[in-house]
Amino acid sequence: MKYPPSLVALIRELSRLPGIGPKSAQRLAFHLFEQPREDIERLAGALLDAKRELQMCKRCFNITDRELCDVCTDPGRDRAQICVVEEPGDVIAIERSGEYRGLYHVLHGAISPMNGVSPEKLYIKPLLGRLRGDDNDVVRRPEDFEVILATSTTVEGEATSLYLQRLLEPLGTTVSRIAYGLPVGGALEYADEVTLGRALAGRQRVTK
Amino acid sequence: MSSRHSNRSGIVLRRHVTTGGDVILTLLTPHGKLKAIARGGARGVLQSRLNLFQHIALQTYATPRSDLPTVQQVTLEGALPRLADPARYGYAHLMAELADALYQEGEHTEMAFDLFSGALRGISHHADPEWVALVMGFKLLILAGFVPRAVTCARCGKPDPAHPDVLTGHLVCASCAELPALAPDVVAFLRDVPRETVRTLMERPLRGERRQSLWRALERFVGLHVGEVRSWRGLPHEAMQAV
Numbered sequence: 001m002k003y004p005p006s007l008v009a010l011i012r013e014l015s016r017l018p019g020i021g022p023k024s025a026q027r028l029a030f031h032l033f034e035q036p037r038e039d040i041e042r043l044a045g046a047l048l049d050a051k052r053e054l055q056m057c058k059r060c061f062n063i064t065d066r067e068l069c070d071v072c073t074d075p076g077r078d079r080a081q082i083c084v085v086e087e088p089g090d091v092i093a094i095e096r097s098g099e100y101r102g103l104y105h106v107l108h109g110a111i112s113p114m115n116g117v118s119p120e121k122l123y124i125k126p127l128l129g130r131l132r133g134d135d136n137d138v139v140r141r142p143e144d145f146e147v148i149l150a151t152s153t154t155v156e157g158e159a160t161s162l163y164l165q166r167l168l169e170p171l172g173t174t175v176s177r178i179a180y181g182l183p184v185g186g187a188l189e190y191a192d193e194v195t196l197g198r199a200l201a202g203r204q205r206v207t208k
Numbered sequence: 209m210s211s212r213h214s215n216r217s218g219i220v221l222r223r224h225v226t227t228g229g230d231v232i233l234t235l236l237t238p239h240g241k242l243k244a245i246a247r248g249g250a251r252g253v254l255q256s257r258l259n260l261f262q263h264i265a266l267q268t269y270a271t272p273r274s275d276l277p278t279v280q281q282v283t284l285e286g287a288l289p290r291l292a293d294p295a296r297y298g299y300a301h302l303m304a305e306l307a308d309a310l311y312q313e314g315e316h317t318e319m320a321f322d323l324f325s326g327a328l329r330g331i332s333h334h335a336d337p338e339w340v341a342l343v344m345g346f347k348l349l350i351l352a353g354f355v356p357r358a359v360t361c362a363r364c365g366k367p368d369p370a371h372p373d374v375l376t377g378h379l380v381c382a383s384c385a386e387l388p389a390l391a392p393d394v395v396a397f398l399r400d401v402p403r404e405t406v407r408t409l410m411e412r413p414l415r416g417e418r419r420q421s422l423w424r425a426l427e428r429f430v431g432l433h434v435g436e437v438r439s440w441r442g443l444p445h446e447a448m449q450a451v
Contacts, residue, residue, distance in 0.1 A: 113302070113439040113442020114301045114308075114438055116438045154259055154260065155292050159292040159294060159297040161292075192256050192257060194257065
């Protein structure tokens with residue numbers, strides 16, 4: 001038996017979403033069919049609204065529905081600290097930690113020549129602009145900033161971090177890298193050798 | 209252990225993280241290229257072992273109906289963290305992209321594996337990673353059967369050609385040439401590279417304009433035999449200017 005064309009179209013569109021295979025798309029399509037019309041209209045409206053409203057923050061390139069995101073407009077933030085991350089999802093992860101009260105800068109990727117991602121394709125130039133005070137923020141000089149490199153610990157993330165480090169050091173900016181280490185609550189026995197090696201190399205003195 | 213399980217050891221050439229957090233790996237092993245999927249590999253305990261350019265041993269499980277074998281266990285056999293250095297990173301990507309394009313799944317590639325792992329080690333540790341990349345780039349191509357013609361003219365067969373061919377990267381004689389002749393040591397390198405050992409070639413580095421001539425020759429040769437290589441743009445500035 002063939003599905004009606006509109007159902008085939010819906011399954012096809014759903015299966016284009018990340019993480020959704022043809023079977024999941026089929027299940028979702030049948031689920032949507034069984035929902036009341038107003039629920040479907042609400043879902044369609046939310047999709048269109050999100051597409052219409054969402055944009056990148058002009059300053060930090062995080063996702064927002066305004067010109068500047070909530071973090072950039074928050075007066076309680078430390079404006080001399082900029083945490084550089086690869087993706088908008090990383091901002092959410094750091095915010096969840098509740099340990100950071102500075103600003104962010106989202107690069108939207110990491111340097112990967114074989115995937116065609118060169119430094120020019122990342123939002124590195126606007127970061128340099130921010131350090132020079134282009135966005136008329138309170139802190140104006142590069143040497144007044146601390147840039148925290150929070151790119152991932154993959155080879156691509158490390159390469160991006162080293163690239164930024166070499167770019168920012170001559171400006172006099174304080175550059176730091178997030179620490180490598182063991183997960184909280186994890187048993188040492190089950191830690192992998194790379195993480196354990198990095199944790200030992202980056203050990204901290206506990207006596208004064 | 210069932211026949212659906214397999215133990216392999218190889219170097220990660222490519223890694224693609226799907227939005228679902230799975231990691232699709234391409235490895236070069238002594239027994240050919242291998243593609244496998246590590247389900248949830250971007251989140252779990254395996255994530256630090258599934259990095260680019262790492263030498264890993266892995267156990268995979270494949271069913272007759274699965275497209276890709278699933279990674280079940282991974283141990284790290286070697287890592288070269290210095291490859292993340294911007295002065296070395298682009299060359300490592302170029303080597304990985306060449307190896308990925310030149311060697312196929314199911315092909316016996318023990319020599320290619322040794323050459324590629326040697327290339328990465330050289331790029332990681334040598335004081336002149338650019339020269340390592342040039343020598344090993346040519347060597348990887350030659351091992352795959354793509355030998356630059358430098359003894360006789362690539363068009364008419366006359367001996368001792370010294371001019372680069374615009375399209376192919378081979379050498380042609382003065383009467384077939386459109387470009388000026390290459391420096392004698394560049395010609396000598398192209399003539400020697402198929403038969404000399406890596407060690408001998410590494411002892412005679414070319415510099416400046418001559419090295420740029422070799423990059424241009426390699427780029428033309430790769431363009432003809434391998435096709436588009438995206439890593440050219442990731443090479444450090446001097447090498448990138450040449451191509």
